Amino acid sequence: MFELWCLASRQLGDEAKATCFHLLHTLREHGIPSAMDFSVGKIGKALQHASHIGALYAVVIGDHELSSQEVELREMATGHRTKIPLSNLEDPSFRPFVDI
Secondary structure, eight states: OOSEEEEOOTTOOHHHHHHHHHHHHHHHHTTOOEEEEOOOSOHHHHHHHHHHTTOSEEEEOOHHHHHHTEEEEEETTTOOEEEEEGGGGGOTTSHHHHOO
16 A cells, blocks of 8 residues: 555656656655656546556646646545645655654
8 A cells, every 4th residue: 555646647747747747756655655657647647547546545646736836735535635845745644644
């Protein structure tokens, strides 16, 4: 089971990909299971896949999120969405990861 599923869409630029890779590396170093979806499909399908494999949270990081430095963290079980600073995801003590 993954705690965080980072979604990549067709529109994901090089900087967004690098951010996702860095985020996944940081989380994995702290023992937080995480993965990235490299498919070129639609975001909705990728979210369905994340739910199907049991991901607890999902986040889409694209150019818009990079410019605002804010992402929408989706709790897969409830569908609840929360806007958070992108930097929170790199902190292993961030509350969703602590509660797991």
